[in-house]
Amino acid sequence: MIILSKGKDPSRIENWRPISRLNVDRKILAKILLCRLVKLAPRLLSGAQHCSVPDRSAFSAVLSVQEAVERGRACLWKGFLLSLYQAKAFDQVNNEYLWSVLLWYGLPGRFVDWLKTLYKGAESFPLVNGCSGRPFEVASGVRQGCPLSPLLYVFAIDPFIRRVDRGPLAGVGMELAVQGPSLRVVAYADDVSILASSEEEVGWVMSEVDRYSEVSGSQITRDKSETLWLGEGYPVFNLQGTLPEPQKSVRILGINFGQDGDYHQQNWESRLKDVAHKVDRWKGWSLSLRERVHLCKAYLIPVLLYLSSVCVFPGSLWGTVYSLFFQMLWGNRLNLIRREVTYRTRRLGGLDMVNPVVFLTNTFLKINIANLWKERDPLWVISCREWFRPFFQEWETGGRVKDYVRHMDIFQLMLLRF
Numbered sequence: 001m002i003i004l005s006k007g008k009d010p011s012r013i014e015n016w017r018p019i020s021r022l023n024v025d026r027k028i029l030a031k032i033l034l035c036r037l038v039k040l041a042p043r044l045l046s047g048a049q050h051c052s053v054p055d056r057s058a059f060s061a062v063l064s065v066q067e068a069v070e071r072g073r074a075c076l077w078k079g080f081l082l083s084l085y086q087a088k089a090f091d092q093v094n095n096e097y098l099w100s101v102l103l104w105y106g107l108p109g110r111f112v113d114w115l116k117t118l119y120k121g122a123e124s125f126p127l128v129n130g131c132s133g134r135p136f137e138v139a140s141g142v143r144q145g146c147p148l149s150p151l152l153y154v155f156a157i158d159p160f161i162r163r164v165d166r167g168p169l170a171g172v173g174m175e176l177a178v179q180g181p182s183l184r185v186v187a188y189a190d191d192v193s194i195l196a197s198s199e200e201e202v203g204w205v206m207s208e209v210d211r212y213s214e215v216s217g218s219q220i221t222r223d224k225s226e227t228l229w230l231g232e233g234y235p236v237f238n239l240q241g242t243l244p245e246p247q248k249s250v251r252i253l254g255i256n257f258g259q260d261g262d263y264h265q266q267n268w269e270s271r272l273k274d275v276a277h278k279v280d281r282w283k284g285w286s287l288s289l290r291e292r293v294h295l296c297k298a299y300l301i302p303v304l305l306y307l308s309s310v311c312v313f314p315g316s317l318w319g320t321v322y323s324l325f326f327q328m329l330w331g332n333r334l335n336l337i338r339r340e341v342t343y344r345t346r347r348l349g350g351l352d353m354v355n356p357v358v359f360l361t362n363t364f365l366k367i368n369i370a371n372l373w374k375e376r377d378p379l380w381v382i383s384c385r386e387w388f389r390p391f392f393q394e395w396e397t398g399g400r401v402k403d404y405v406r407h408m409d410i411f412q413l414m415l416l417r418f
Helices: 024-037 058-073 095-104 109-119 149-165 199-216 263-282 289-310 315-330 356-368 379-397 400-405 410-414
Strands: 002-005 016-019 079-086 185-188 191-196 220-230 249-252 255-258
Touching (some): 024 109, 058 079, 058 185, 058 191, 058 220, 058 289, 058 356, 079 199, 079 249, 095 109, 095 149, 149 191, 149 199, 289 315, 315 356
Antiparallel strands (some): 079 191, 249 255
């Protein structure tokens, strides 16, 4: 077992992450079991869980949270967004509880026995700076570093997710219709966000948290959990000390969501600082133009890719992005040839350079707009379709929207709701 730093205070043990270096034969067996179990995940697991389930991802989870936040900002719902923090989530799972859950979900006993084989009598030893410590028995938790571990953890937490999703929470309506579907909880592995619209709902959620912690061994730290008030004005009810007071913003799956201000702009500005730091460090390197283009594609684009799938790319920052990418290309602010030429392929006399604004804009449209035509809609798609409905109706009738297209950037037009 090796210990990786989380980039925080190294003197505190909770700021280190244990990763198991497993034997190859164990990984092969775990992969075989994973390939069989993952096929059942969409039917067995709650629709609110987005981790390790085919056709779901971190994108669908964070976009679901975003739809709830946008409804609160539009004064269509009032309540708290509760982001629960679980300490050492993967390490605290009680194995006996996990086997019981898998059997209760109807998995064959023989299959569960194979899973037990991976954990029965398991031992680890710390490896620090090339020096190995004494071996110790692994009595609980799922092994970080095992391909099967995320899905096993998802099964372990699923009873709690289902309980909340089917509980007495009103949730956030995802359609204009009164009887439309509601969003109550969004989960990505141990990252759980719950929407509560009354003091009674908050109390019920925390009682369920205590019940889940008691039977599973997981520990949800209330002091480190975060809350955000969504809706007009100040909170109309308080949390009575069950959770921290609401913050101005909460960080969920790497995105900062806030009730006030333009959180899209704030997220982009923060991420562009990371890009600027990389450019300042790398632009002075002695590299060929081809190597610099590859560096832009392989190291700068990925920094912005995840954010571009969730938050609208503000037009006010387009110039900043162009400047950073071409500083990386030329090593300074002086462009030796026109940017349009660099986008061409090498056969046509260009550098095969990526156009960062076009690429990131298309990523947003691909993730958000393309999903509107899915056969089985997740809740965030249902809500997103409601926002876009006036645009599509205007377009079909040949109304004023088509007139605007002649004078307005199509990307900005389709994103008016943001």
